[in-house]
Amino acid sequence: xxxxxxxxxxxxxxxxxxxxxxxxxxxxxxxxxxxxxxxxxxxxxxxxxxxxxxxxxxxxxxxxxxxxxxxxxxxxxxxxxxxxxxxxxxxxxxxxxxxxxxxxxxxxxxxxxxxxxxxxxxxxxxxxxxxxxxxxxxxxxxxxxxxxxxxxxxxxxxxxxxxxxxxxxxxxxxxxxxxxxxxxxxxxxxxxxxxxxxxxxxxxxxxxxxxxxxxxxxxxxxxxxxxxxxxxxxxxxxxxxxxxxxxxxxxxxxxxxxxxxxxxxxxxxxxxxxxxxxxxxxxxxxxxxxxxxxxxxxxxxxxxxxxxxxxxxxxxxxxxxxxxxxxxxxxxxxxxxxxxxxxxxxxxxxxxxxxxxxxxxxxxxxxxxxxxxxxxxxxxxxxxxxxxxxxxxxxxxxxxxxxxxxxxxxxxxxxxxxxxxxxxxxxxxxxxxxxxxxxxxxxxxxxxxxxxxxxxxxxxxxxxxxx
Amino acid sequence: xxxxxxxxxxxxxxxxxxxxxxxxxxxxxxxxxxxxxxxxxxxxxxxxxxxxxxxxxxxxxxxxxxxxxxxxxxxxxxxxxxxxxxxxxxxxxxxxxxxxxxxxxxxxxxxxxxxxxxxxxxxxxxxxxxxxxxxxxxxxxxxxxxxxxxxxxxxxxxxxxxxxxxxxxxxxxxxxxxxxxxxxxxxxxxxxxxxxxxxxxxxxxxxxxxxxxxxxxxxxxxxxxxxxxxxxxxxxxxxxxxxxxxxxxxxxxxxxxxxxxxxxxxxxxxxxxxxxxxxxxxxxxxxxxxxxxxxxxxxxxxxxxxxxxxxxxxxxxxxxxxxxxxxxxxxxxx
Ligand code: SF4
Numbered sequence: 001x002x003x004x005x006x007x008x009x010x011x012x013x014x015x016x017x018x019x020x021x022x023x024x025x026x027x028x029x030x031x032x033x034x035x036x037x038x039x040x041x042x043x044x045x046x047x048x049x050x051x052x053x054x055x056x057x058x059x060x061x062x063x064x065x066x067x068x069x070x071x072x073x074x075x076x077x078x079x080x081x082x083x084x085x086x087x088x089x090x091x092x093x094x095x096x097x098x099x100x101x102x103x104x105x106x107x108x109x110x111x112x113x114x115x116x117x118x119x120x121x122x123x124x125x126x127x128x129x130x131x132x133x134x135x136x137x138x139x140x141x142x143x144x145x146x147x148x149x150x151x152x153x154x155x156x157x158x159x160x161x162x163x164x165x166x167x168x169x170x171x172x173x174x175x176x177x178x179x180x181x182x183x184x185x186x187x188x189x190x191x192x193x194x195x196x197x198x199x200x201x202x203x204x205x206x207x208x209x210x211x212x213x214x215x216x217x218x219x220x221x222x223x224x225x226x227x228x229x230x231x232x233x234x235x236x237x238x239x240x241x242x243x244x245x246x247x248x249x250x251x252x253x254x255x256x257x258x259x260x261x262x263x264x265x266x267x268x269x270x271x272x273x274x275x276x277x278x279x280x281x282x283x284x285x286x287x288x289x290x291x292x293x294x295x296x297x298x299x300x301x302x303x304x305x306x307x308x309x310x311x312x313x314x315x316x317x318x319x320x321x322x323x324x325x326x327x328x329x330x331x332x333x334x335x336x337x338x339x340x341x342x343x344x345x346x347x348x349x350x351x352x353x354x355x356x357x358x359x360x361x362x363x364x365x366x367x368x369x370x371x372x373x374x375x376x377x378x379x380x381x382x383x384x385x386x387x388x389x390x391x392x393x394x395x396x397x398x399x400x401x402x403x404x405x406x407x408x409x410x411x412x413x414x415x416x417x418x419x420x421x422x423x424x425x426x427x428x429x430x431x432x433x434x435x436x437x438x439x440x441x442x443x444x445x446x447x448x449x450x451x452x453x454x455x456x457x458x459x460x461x462x463x464x465x466x467x
Numbered sequence: 468x469x470x471x472x473x474x475x476x477x478x479x480x481x482x483x484x485x486x487x488x489x490x491x492x493x494x495x496x497x498x499x500x501x502x503x504x505x506x507x508x509x510x511x512x513x514x515x516x517x518x519x520x521x522x523x524x525x526x527x528x529x530x531x532x533x534x535x536x537x538x539x540x541x542x543x544x545x546x547x548x549x550x551x552x553x554x555x556x557x558x559x560x561x562x563x564x565x566x567x568x569x570x571x572x573x574x575x576x577x578x579x580x581x582x583x584x585x586x587x588x589x590x591x592x593x594x595x596x597x598x599x600x601x602x603x604x605x606x607x608x609x610x611x612x613x614x615x616x617x618x619x620x621x622x623x624x625x626x627x628x629x630x631x632x633x634x635x636x637x638x639x640x641x642x643x644x645x646x647x648x649x650x651x652x653x654x655x656x657x658x659x660x661x662x663x664x665x666x667x668x669x670x671x672x673x674x675x676x677x678x679x680x681x682x683x684x685x686x687x688x689x690x691x692x693x694x695x696x697x698x699x700x701x702x703x704x705x706x707x708x709x710x711x712x713x714x715x716x717x718x719x720x721x722x723x724x725x726x727x728x729x730x731x732x733x734x735x736x737x738x739x740x741x742x743x744x745x746x747x748x749x750x751x752x753x754x755x756x757x758x759x760x761x762x763x764x765x766x767x768x769x770x771x772x773x774x775x776x777x778x779x780x781x782x783x784x785x786x787x788x789x790x791x792x793x794x795x796x797x798x799x800x801x
Contacts, residue, residue: 005524005562006522006523007559007561007562008515008516008522008523008527008528009522009523010515010516010518010519010520010521010522010524011517011518011519011522012484013487013488013517014486014488014516014517014547015483015558015559015560015561016485017514017559017561017562026775033556035559035567036484036485036550036557036558036559036570036605037485037550037557037603037604038485038557038597038603038604039560039597039601039602039603039604040597042601043596043599043600043603044604045595047731047732048731048732048733048734048735050732050733050734051731051732051733051734052731054719055596055727055731058487058489058596058623059487060487060488060489061486061487061488061489061490061492061493061624062488062489062492064487064489075780105492105495106590109495109518110518118520121506121507122506122511122512122513122514122519123510123512123514123515123518123519123520123521124520125520125521126520126525126528126529127519127523127525128520129521148500148504150495150501151501153579154495154496154498154501154704155496156706157496157704157705158496158704158705158706158708161703161704161708161709162708162709163714164709164714165703165709165710165711165712165713165714165716166703166704166710167493167496167703167704167712168489168624168711168715169489169491169494169624169721170714171711171714171716171719172714172716172792174678174716176677176678177678177679178679179678179679179714179716180535180679180714180715181679181715189708209493210509253512286741289603291552291553291556291557292553294693303771315468336564361679362677362678362679364676364677396711438524455773
């Protein structure tokens with residue numbers, strides 16, 4: 001038995017670590033940790049509910065617009081209002097552009113680094129040198145595409161900027177609507193950039209994952225787990241938000257069910273929080289940080305649905321939609337991400353046609369004095385939920401369960417592993433000095449520890465939270 | 468000393484502490500030069516928490532090597548605030564010799580041996596949003612834990628050109644001219660308000676009543692009058708396309724030392740400035756800002772201080788460095 005610790009795990013949106021136990025070259029145990037803590041929901045307490053959209057965007061630099069959207073949906077739910085039709089399309093376009101940005105950067109700058117032989121220069125060296133299987137010509141072409149991907153992902157962020165003022169942390173998604181009028185010049189600029197990006201997705205990004213699949217087809221065997229997945233739905237079809245382009249669903253042992261939010265509980269047995277913090281439904285979440293707690297190993301809580309660890313992300317979304325049902329493995333996750341990128345890019349072209357050039361984009365509303373609201377969306381990595389309670393016109397409680405909290409969670413109160421931990425069990429490590437397989441399996445989930453490490457509010461006075 | 472590729476290019480470490488990675492992701496949007504040019508011809512990005520191929524102890528070894536063998540030869544860029552709670556265990560960089568290596572330890576060690584230390588983004592520069600009350604991780608700015616000068620490049624996130632420009636200045640010409648907050652004057656020398664395309668609407672009291680309107684955003688919370696940055700002229704990102712006011716929303720003052728506690732509520736306007744003996748209405752703030760700047764006082768604090776926006780509780784939670792500065796400024800003003 002040997003333990004391998006990887007900390008930091010780079011290319012994962014900030015500090016996280018993994019420890020695996022290897023026996024006869026096979027992983028027999030795994031523990032995933034978020035190793036930093038910021039306390040977002042405490043900071044939100046007492047704030048103007050309208051501020052939550054911009055504040056929560058700062059949870060994560062790579063999926064910021066989705067936090068802005070979830071916060072806006074939650075406040076609209078609490079206020080009982082709907083945005084204008086045009087605004088729903090504009091918001092979908094901002095979110096779509098940000099998803100393109102994320103998926104392209106993830107594939108080329110974070111994930112492919114584990115498979116390619118890269119130029120002999122920092123920050124690509126030092127790096128693992130073993131098990132790089134692509135023949136030189138294919139490898140070098142993909143490296144060139146990596147540089148191209150830098151330009152293309154910047155273009156995607158420029159599209160976010162066109163409709164949101166800047167990226168990351170755009171200003172253009174707010175409860176009540178959107179803020180940039182879709183005038184002809186803006187739409188033209190947006191469309192032109194989108195077409196360039198879509199060409200890249202079709203001609204480089206998707207073909208590249210199939211080249212990868214060809215050389216690494218054994219990764220269909222690595223990182224497998226049961227068909228347990230969750231998504232809340234992504235991109236409302238209309239401002240009434242009754243249906244989404246990517247539908248919601250909970251997949252339990254292969255069976256797709258309607259999502260029942262009351263079945264969600266967050267466990268904290270192995271997280272650095274005091275016992276009273278869990279297991280609880282997000283509507284009544286409670287958290288007392290306790291860094292010194294024994295047996296705990298992560299700042300991430302363990303959200304469970306009906307007691308089960310569910311994964312989210314492009315594979316879950318395409319599975320629920322019925323567009324991809326080949327398997328649940330590392331290679332399936334990689335391929336689903338590229339396919340989803342293509343689908344989102346194509347959908348966005350059709351949304352541009354639905355915009356009404358000078359149509360209404362923002363409906364003013366009164367912030368309710370006392371109300372509750374829930375904002376649900378799919379984000380790049382899976383289901384994202386914001387739970388909001390307003391008292392006396394201020395935020396009394398705010399709770400966020402992020403995709404990476406689902407995917408990268410530690411063990412729960414029943415000692416059941418989180419999805420990534422499950423996926424790591426059973427993979428073989430050919431060379432313990434270069435355990436490249438571990439990162440490949442983890443990065444296929446597009447882990448983001450920025451999103452997942454945060455504090456859940458308790459509704460308790462701050463003093464009681466400080467140790 | 469020669470680098471690993473035999474060149475003598477400057478070395479850069481980009482470390483992430485308590486951050487959301489937004490600054491590095493924004494930096495990737497740089498254009499002319501962009502990231503590719505930076506790593507291939509301008510500098511050697513020896514470590515980057517988000518993009519390094521190396522992981523685990525290999526990555527920690529890179530940092531150890533720089534610290535030991537390249538003293539005063541590298542630029543340390545830190546993105547994120549530094550938690551001090553539980554001896555820094557609220558932010559761990561990785562594991563060194565089997566032990567948690569905290570951000571607090573890492574920035575002190577790596578900072579001591581660096582040629583320049585640069586704070587990328589408002590969190591590293593001033594504590595930022597994670598230092599907002601009640602500051603659950605007790606985090607502070609980079610300057611508050613280092614005994615040496617930190618060059619602050621704030622913004623939430625940084626504009627890619629503020630960062631690329633600062634790095635290139637350091638590499639080509641050495642340290643740029645800095646203001647009282649150690650920000651390069653090149654990018655933070657003027658208020659947003661004084662550079663704003665909508666200034667004319669402000670001066671003529673034509674105000675937007677809700678987001679999405681093309682008028683001055685002052686009445687719905689714009690912090691442009693008290694925020695130093697060149698967003699209106701530089702704009703975001705690679706192609707300089709837009710900025711928050713152009714997107715018909717208020718500036719939220721994300722590059723200010725007071726962000727975010729001093730900027731919220733985002734959609735409530737700054738209190739009209741009251742000076743002893745004079746009442747100044749909104750449409751005179753601009754002129755006042757000019758006068759105050761000429762006197763060399765941080766004009767962006769005028770509105771806050773004179774109207775008591777900094778409640779005592781808030782002051783308590785400011786990072787050490789900025790609390791000190793705030794006191795000095797209060798002294799200067801009174
Ligand atoms: S208040 Fe804001 S929008 Fe109005 S002129 Fe000043 S910076 Fe521009």
